[in-house]
Amino acid sequence: MNIQFTYLPGDGIGPEVGAAAMAVLQATTQRFGHTLEAEHHLVGGAAIDAGEKPLPETSFESCQRTGAVLLGAVGGPKWDHLKGADRPELGALLPLRKRLNLYANIRPCKPYEALLDRAPLKRDRLEGTDFVVMRELTGGIYFGKKGRDAEGAYDECRYSESEVERIAIKAFDLAMTRRKKVTSVDKSNVLETSRLWRETVERVASRYPQVELEHLLVDAMTMHMLTRPTAFDVVLTENMFGDILTDEASVLCGSMGVIPSASLSDAREDQRVVGMFEPIHGSAPDIAGQGKANPLAMILSAAWMLRLSFGLNPEAAAIETAVEQALASGDVTGDLGGTLSTDQVGSQIADRVRRAT
Numbered sequence: 001m002n003i004q005f006t007y008l009p010g011d012g013i014g015p016e017v018g019a020a021a022m023a024v025l026q027a028t029t030q031r032f033g034h035t036l037e038a039e040h041h042l043v044g045g046a047a048i049d050a051g052e053k054p055l056p057e058t059s060f061e062s063c064q065r066t067g068a069v070l071l072g073a074v075g076g077p078k079w080d081h082l083k084g085a086d087r088p089e090l091g092a093l094l095p096l097r098k099r100l101n102l103y104a105n106i107r108p109c110k111p112y113e114a115l116l117d118r119a120p121l122k123r124d125r126l127e128g129t130d131f132v133v134m135r136e137l138t139g140g141i142y143f144g145k146k147g148r149d150a151e152g153a154y155d156e157c158r159y160s161e162s163e164v165e166r167i168a169i170k171a172f173d174l175a176m177t178r179r180k181k182v183t184s185v186d187k188s189n190v191l192e193t194s195r196l197w198r199e200t201v202e203r204v205a206s207r208y209p210q211v212e213l214e215h216l217l218v219d220a221m222t223m224h225m226l227t228r229p230t231a232f233d234v235v236l237t238e239n240m241f242g243d244i245l246t247d248e249a250s251v252l253c254g255s256m257g258v259i260p261s262a263s264l265s266d267a268r269e270d271q272r273v274v275g276m277f278e279p280i281h282g283s284a285p286d287i288a289g290q291g292k293a294n295p296l297a298m299i300l301s302a303a304w305m306l307r308l309s310f311g312l313n314p315e316a317a318a319i320e321t322a323v324e325q326a327l328a329s330g331d332v333t334g335d336l337g338g339t340l341s342t343d344q345v346g347s348q349i350a351d352r353v354r355r356a357t
């Protein structure tokens with residue numbers, strides 16, 4: 001198969017973890033007899049520095065055409081002085097998600113055996129943790145009207161019923177393939193959008209009688225995630241809450257550098273589901289350029305792209321097995337207690353895939 005996708009390394013550690021993931025993709029495609037056709041494009045601060053808009057039309061057009069996107073990260077202090085849509089986050093990342101209709105953001109939290117003792121939780125409390133966050137990605141406060149007025153500043157938070165309904169359906173469908181439990185997280189004691197969220201989730205739940213539904217308020221959820229992480233199966237939540245809760249979930253998994261993500265659309269007219277695959281972390285300016293970034297989240301995101309955009313299950317599994325072996329052998333970066341550089345982690349995982357029988 002010819003694996004044609006759009007590669008957007010972006011900013012900070014994005015190109016570093018991206019290079020490691022590309023090395024693993026090269027090894028995997030060679031090993032399984034495929035060809036790799038990566039369309040490299042600029043996005044975010046890297047595009048701004050090249051005199052372009054944060055999301056150049058050529059970059060967007062490639063994403064739209066290939067329907068499979070591997071993204072590093074965008075943003076960083078260098079571009080923090082910019083305002084509104086001139087910023088990498090507001091001018092590139094959010095429009096990419098919106099324009100590709102990537103409303104379903106899936107982020108797993110399943111700590112690897114080798115990392116169980118790195119989390120600040122006791123092993124016996126963490127063992128068996130295996131949940132997936134289904135985060136709504138194209139609505140809510142990040143996309144609302146924002147601005148300044150004489151009194152200060154505002155960010156509007158809006159959700160339509162259909163936006164809540166479609167992500168709830170995704171969460172219940174996913175729960176049906178897993179342990180049949182959905183925990184919906186909102187702030188319905190205060191927010192009107194959360195009241196609509198809860199009503200709509202209840203309505204969708206009535207179509208899935210086999211699935212247990214639990215509601216939690218987001219402030220309490222931050223505590224429950226640390227005190228009873230094994231209680232969750234599918235965690236359904238809105239855009240900003242999902243953003244924050246998944247950074248918290250990364251602590252259970254040992255590092256920000258190990259959680260991949262998939263952002264998916266519905267099938268388009270051509271039946272293609274568009275997918276963007278990216279680590280949950282950002283551009284990590286504090287470690288950028290030092291070879292310290294953990295590339296596993298990006299490598300696992302590439303594996304998800306092979307599975308979800310190209311249906312290449314054995315290929316994705318080969319990468320995931322190699323990652324597990326690397327973790328078990330301690331061949332990892334400093335955030336996980338290892339001594340390897342970003343590149344070294346990438347090349348030893350590529351070697352493991354090449355050697356796999």
Ligand SMILES: NC(=O)C1=CN([C@@H]2O[C@H](COP(=O)(O)OP(=O)(O)OC[C@H]3O[C@@H](n4cnc5c(N)ncnc54)[C@H](O)[C@@H]3O)[C@@H](O)[C@H]2O)C=CC1
Nearest residue numbers: 073074075076256257281282283284285286287293294335
């Ligand atoms: N999807 C995206 O493009 C995202 C972009 N951002 C942007 O990234 C920039 C930096 O944001 P921060 O708040 O610093 O969040 P961040 O996720 O980049 O970093 C938070 C902390 O985690 C560490 N970390 C992150 N990824 C790591 C990795 N792969 N290996 C080892 N350590 C890692 C960093 O060194 C830092 O101490 C901001 O401009 C932000 O808007 C943030 C999150 C997502």
Ligand SMILES: CC(C)CC(=O)C(=O)O
Nearest residue numbers: 089093142243280281282
């Ligand atoms: C610009 C942010 C909304 C990106 C982010 O933190 C995320 O999606 O995790």
Ligand SMILES: [Mg+2]
Nearest residue numbers: 243244247280
């Ligand atoms: Mg985030």
